[in-house]
Amino acid sequence: MKISEVAKSINMPISTIRYYEKIGIIPDEYILRDQNNYRNYTSEIIHHLDVVKNCVAVGFSINDIQSMISQNGMSRFEQARIIKEKISEIENAQKKLEGSKQALYDILKLDITCEHGFGKYQ
Incomplete structure (x- = not known):
């Protein structure tokens, strides 16, 4: 596959692939x-870059990704530890967002109107 075909199929800029x-x-x-x-890329590049895109999307650093890809970068155990850490970070962020959402629902229950200024009761 040419680089333009790879870029189009995974929606990634050519400059990022390079x-x-x-x-x-x-x-x-x-x-x-x-x-x-x-350059011609094997068809397996699509799956590989999808995995990389997903790793970036969930917050892995480029250094983490480089280390996980490198055959001598880190052990399988270390890779699993880093992935579990990322899962924990995401779960904590979800809890925080749930708390924020509940706080907004609580504000709505107070029936605060904007006509008299935010936070002023009718």
Whole structure:
């Protein structure tokens, strides 16, 4: 696959794909070179980059992703620990958002009107 095809199929800018290749997030195993030395990507790159996109979306740093991809970057145990930490962070954020949502419902129950100014009772 050409880089433009990869970019289109996963909705990722070409510049990001090149950057990921440069810093090692895309390992050489996904890159083939033709006789003119142009890059061609294996079809497996799509799944790989989807995983990377999901990791970025849930808050993993580029360094974490690089380390998890690198074969000698971290152990399987360490990868699982980092993923569990991220799950815990997300759960804590969800609890905080639930608390904020409940606080807003509580404000609504107070029947506060804006006509007399926020927080002033009728």
